[in-house]
Amino acid sequence: MKLRNLGDRAARLVFLANALLAAVVLLGILGYLLVYGLRTFTGTSVAGFLFGGRWNPDAYGEPVYGLVPLLAGSFFTTLIALAVGIPVGVAGAVFIAERLKGRFRVVVKTVVELFAGFPSVVLGFFGLVVVAPFISRLFNVPSGLGLLNAGFILALMSLPTIISVSDDALRVVPQSYREAAYALGATPWTTAIRVVLPAAKSGILAAVMLGFGRAIGETMAVLMVAGNAAIIPKAIFDPVQTITATIAIELGEVPFHTTHFYALFALGLVLFLIALATNLVAESLIRREKKSFTL
Amino acid sequence: MNRATGPGAIPRRRFGSSIGFAVLAVPLFAFIAFVLLLVGYLVANGIGVLSWEFLSKPPTAGMTEGGILPCIIGTVLVTFVSLAFSVPVGVFSGIYLAEYAPNNLLTRAIRSSVRSLAGVPSIVYGLFGVALFVNAMNLGMSVLASGLTLGLVNLPWIIATCEEAISAIPSSFREGALALGSTKWEAIRRNVLPYAFPGILTGVLLAVARTAGETAPILFTGVTYYTRQLPNSLLSRFMALPYHLFTLATQHDKIAEVRPVAFGTALVLVLFVLLFDALAFVIRMRVARTNTWQV
Numbered sequence: 001m002k003l004r005n006l007g008d009r010a011a012r013l014v015f016l017a018n019a020l021l022a023a024v025v026l027l028g029i030l031g032y033l034l035v036y037g038l039r040t041f042t043g044t045s046v047a048g049f050l051f052g053g054r055w056n057p058d059a060y061g062e063p064v065y066g067l068v069p070l071l072a073g074s075f076f077t078t079l080i081a082l083a084v085g086i087p088v089g090v091a092g093a094v095f096i097a098e099r100l101k102g103r104f105r106v107v108v109k110t111v112v113e114l115f116a117g118f119p120s121v122v123l124g125f126f127g128l129v130v131v132a133p134f135i136s137r138l139f140n141v142p143s144g145l146g147l148l149n150a151g152f153i154l155a156l157m158s159l160p161t162i163i164s165v166s167d168d169a170l171r172v173v174p175q176s177y178r179e180a181a182y183a184l185g186a187t188p189w190t191t192a193i194r195v196v197l198p199a200a201k202s203g204i205l206a207a208v209m210l211g212f213g214r215a216i217g218e219t220m221a222v223l224m225v226a227g228n229a230a231i232i233p234k235a236i237f238d239p240v241q242t243i244t245a246t247i248a249i250e251l252g253e254v255p256f257h258t259t260h261f262y263a264l265f266a267l268g269l270v271l272f273l274i275a276l277a278t279n280l281v282a283e284s285l286i287r288r289e290k291k292s293f294t295l
Numbered sequence: 296m297n298r299a300t301g302p303g304a305i306p307r308r309r310f311g312s313s314i315g316f317a318v319l320a321v322p323l324f325a326f327i328a329f330v331l332l333l334v335g336y337l338v339a340n341g342i343g344v345l346s347w348e349f350l351s352k353p354p355t356a357g358m359t360e361g362g363i364l365p366c367i368i369g370t371v372l373v374t375f376v377s378l379a380f381s382v383p384v385g386v387f388s389g390i391y392l393a394e395y396a397p398n399n400l401l402t403r404a405i406r407s408s409v410r411s412l413a414g415v416p417s418i419v420y421g422l423f424g425v426a427l428f429v430n431a432m433n434l435g436m437s438v439l440a441s442g443l444t445l446g447l448v449n450l451p452w453i454i455a456t457c458e459e460a461i462s463a464i465p466s467s468f469r470e471g472a473l474a475l476g477s478t479k480w481e482a483i484r485r486n487v488l489p490y491a492f493p494g495i496l497t498g499v500l501l502a503v504a505r506t507a508g509e510t511a512p513i514l515f516t517g518v519t520y521y522t523r524q525l526p527n528s529l530l531s532r533f534m535a536l537p538y539h540l541f542t543l544a545t546q547h548d549k550i551a552e553v554r555p556v557a558f559g560t561a562l563v564l565v566l567f568v569l570l571f572d573a574l575a576f577v578i579r580m581r582v583a584r585t586n587t588w589q590v
Contacts (some may be wrong), residue, residue, distance in 0.1 A: 004478050011480035015391035018384050022454060023408040025447055032426040046485075092323030099316050108327065114572045115330050119502065119508025121537040122561050125544045126333060159326060189312035194305065210414070217416025219511040220537070244418045244511070251422070251515050256430065268422040272415060275461055279414040283407065 033272055036265035040065065043259030049266060055230040055241075057250065057260045065263040067270065072232045073240035074216050080151025080236075081158050081215040086208055088155075090161030093207070097170035098192040109164070116160035129154045132225065138236065143227065146239045150226040157218055158211035165210050168197055169203020169286070174293050179252070187252030202292070206285035213278040217271060219244040243267050298450045334565065341562025344555050351562070354521070354556075357549065363560055365525055369438075369533035372526060373513060376442025381450040382499060389457025389495075394483055413451040417511040420448050424516040439529040441517035448512050449502040456498025458529070460491040493582045500575035504568045510537040518544070536564040 040049060044065050052066020092112075100108055102250045131152060132144030173196050181191040197204070227239025228249065241249075247264050342537075348362055355361035396402040424444030434440040464487050472482035510518075519532040520542050526533045543557040544550075 004481075008478040008480045012391075012395055015387045015395060019391040019396070019405050019454075021384055022388060022412060022451065023405055025450070026408045026412055026415075028427070029419065029423045032423055033419070036426060088322040088326060091319040092326065095316055095319040095323055099320070108323075109364075110576060111327050111330060114504075114569075117505035117508070117568065117572065118330075119510075119537055119564055119568060121508065121510050121540050121544075122337070122565055125540055125557065125561055126336070128544055129498035130336070156326075156329070164322075187308050187312035189315035193315070213414050217414070217418070219416065219418040220541060224541070244416060246419050247422065248511060248514060251425065265422055265426075268419045272419050272445070275414050275416055276411055279411045280407070283410060 013142070017199060029272065033265055033269040036262050037269035038262075040259060040262040040266040043262070049263070053232070055246065057254075057263065063260065065259070065266075067243075067267070069230045070241060070243045070246050070267065071270075073226065073230070074242040074244070076147055076233055077150040077154055077226065077240060077242060078212060078215040078223060080147065081154035082208065084152070084155035085158045085162050085211055085215070089159050089207070089211065090166050090204060092159075093163045093166030093170060093204075094192055094197060097167045098188065098196065109167070112160050112163050115156075116164070120157065120218060120221040121224070123153055123156065124221035124292045127221060127225035129204050135237070141237045143237075143239070145225055145239050147226070147233050148236045150222050150240065150242075153221045153225055154215040154218060157221065158215045161214045162207045162211040165207035165282075165286075166204050167198075168207050169200040169207060169289060172203065172290060172293065199292075200289060202285040203289040206282040206289070207284040209285065211280070213275050216242075216278075217244060217275055219248050223248050224270040243271055309391065334569070337558065337562050337565055339351070341558040344559030345562065349559055353523070363536070363539060363556075363563065365522065365534040366539040366560065367563070367567075368525055368535045369518070369535040370507050370537070370564075371444045372438055372533060373445055373517070373535065376438060376529070377445035377449060378499065380443055380446030381453050381502070385450055385453030386457050386495060388454045389461055390483065390488075392454070392458045393461035394479070394487070409451045409454050409580055411446075417448055417509055418514075420444055420512045421514055421516065423447070424512060426467055429516055435530060436515070436517040436519075436532055437530040438517055438526050438533050441513040441533070442529075444508050444512045444516045445509060448509060449506050451511060452502050452505070453498055456501070457491075457495050458493025460498065461487060461496060462574050464490050468546075491574045493578050497582075500571045501579070504575070506572035507571075508537055508568055510535075510541060513538065536560060536567070540564060 015098050049065050049067055051068060052064055054064045055069050057063045057065060079111045084268040096108060098104065127149050128145070131149050135141065135144035135149055177195055177199055178191050181195045182188075186195070222242050226242060226245060228241045228245055229239040230241040230246070231238070233240050245269055250260070251264050254264065350362060350367065351364055352362035353365050354363065388405075392402070392409075393404065398406070421444065424440060424447075428434045428440035428443050429436055432440075434443075435582055455481045468486045468490065469479075469482045471487045473479070477485070513535060517532055518535045520534075520538075522534060524531070540557055540560045543553045543560060547553050
């Protein structure tokens with residue numbers, strides 16, 4: 001009897017230790033990014049990194065590590081992605097949540113969710129061989145690789161997140177809200193748009209945040225279609241280079257423990273902090289929505 | 296107001312309602328059609344290259360001929376290593392969160408860590424893998440370093456699906472065993488885990504599909520452009536399907552000549568991913584049909 005209880009306690013401890021690992025990994029990632037990332041500033045100034053307008057680590061004699069053009073690349077591609085992804089994603093989610101039932105709903109949701117796991121290199125390849133020539137011909141520009149192409153591919157990649165989190169947000173709106181609207185004579189459309197959607201607004205905002213996180217953290221597809229020039233874009237066809245792509249391009253070429261190496265970790269730190277903040281805000285928005293329905 | 300109650304008004308409003316939903320459905324179905332067309336496009340362009348030789352031979356003649364066997368082996372190998380790490384840790388964590396975790400600050404911190412980890416950009420995992428596995432643990436660029444990095448990437452997915460699968464088992468299953476004098480762990484092992492198994496398996500299969508397509512985490516932790524040798528130990532470097540596609544599409548000096556091989560590689564990768572997705576889907580459907588305790 002004693003031994004059994006001991007075993008039971010040991011089992012609990014083993015499970016707890018494993019569950020704690022998730023937190024340890026998160027802190028470990030943050031730790032390494034901080035330790036390596038902050039060493040950048042022995043070789044360059046903090047202000048020079050955060051506000052510097054040029055990223056040119058290969059410049060002879062005077063390499064510069066300015067975040068601004070890379071941040072602009074990440075920000076503008078994500079902006080285009082969301083400009084397409086939010087309307088399409090939220091509209092799709094309203095349709096799925098309020099209109100689809102049974103088997104058809106399962107099929108539609110499965111396709112959307114499985115696309116979230118679609119290899120990003122394959123999407124990048126598609127952007128390269130199909131979207132780029134298309135853009136180049138349609139708008140008569142020399143290269144289809146740039147801001148517009150990257151934004152389009154990122155829109156596709158953020159859609160599954162936006163749709164499926166928005167759908168969840170709409171589904172947790174209690175049935176009584178809909179019934180009350182119907183009882184007042186509202187049509188299903190009016191109910192969906194004027195009652196259910198506003199009730200789910202924090203959850204929808206969370207979906208947008210998570211879609212943003214997905215888009216800003218994406219690496220391979222963007223690397224393949226963004227054109228990769230570390231400049232602040234002036235037009236929608238300009239090539240851009242995102243933070244993620246910069247790490248992917250340069251980490252393979254730098255010797256360990258140089259300022260350049262550390263600067264790439266500093267970029268990783270910036271990405272990590274953006275992703276973490278995005279997630280925490282989204283999480284609290286989802287909690288807030290659920291709370292608003294409990295009396 | 297009067298208009299709404301008059302005869303004939305209701306059908307017109309219903310009609311308006313349907314129009315509204317139809318407008319919402321257009322972008323959604325355009326997206327789904329796009330996904331299907333994308334797969335169709337890859338099949339149409341890649342099927343010509345697919346042959347037994349393509350799957351069973353290494354690349355030859357500067358990658359313009361031959362097959363992609365080393366890439367298939369590499370991808371299978373790192374995916375397997377990643378699961379060898381993340382499945383036990385993930386299942387144990389899932390058990391803890393579903394069965395033991397009290398509602399306190401620590402549990403909230405663990406849950407929040409898991410969700411945050413899921414939102415960390417994959418290139419950041421790559422940086423962490425370089426710092427920890429390649430460098431600090433001295434594994435070098437290897438199958439093991441890449442596999443462990445990928446294991447961290449898919450850990451939060453596995454934890455989430457395990458917790459969900461275990462939580463879905465009704466509490467009466469546990470109570471029956473507990474009432475007969477079993478310890479908590481015995482009740483979980485005999486009366487919960489066997490029934491949660493299909494759900495856990497679904498999660499693992501989906502993780503396989505997504506892990507196989509991940510590129511950024513392996514970029515600097517072990518994958519290589521070309522190696523004659525198949526990996527013969529966990530410390531070997533390796534080739535992988537997604538990276539092969541990336542190099543063929545963007546880095547190769549005879550881009551036009553390797554294009555067919557690139558399409559073939561993309562198709563094999565997508566079929567690999569879809570195979571595991573389909574397996575997961577079939578199991579999920581089957582469980583939904585045979586589960587008598589779920590409503």
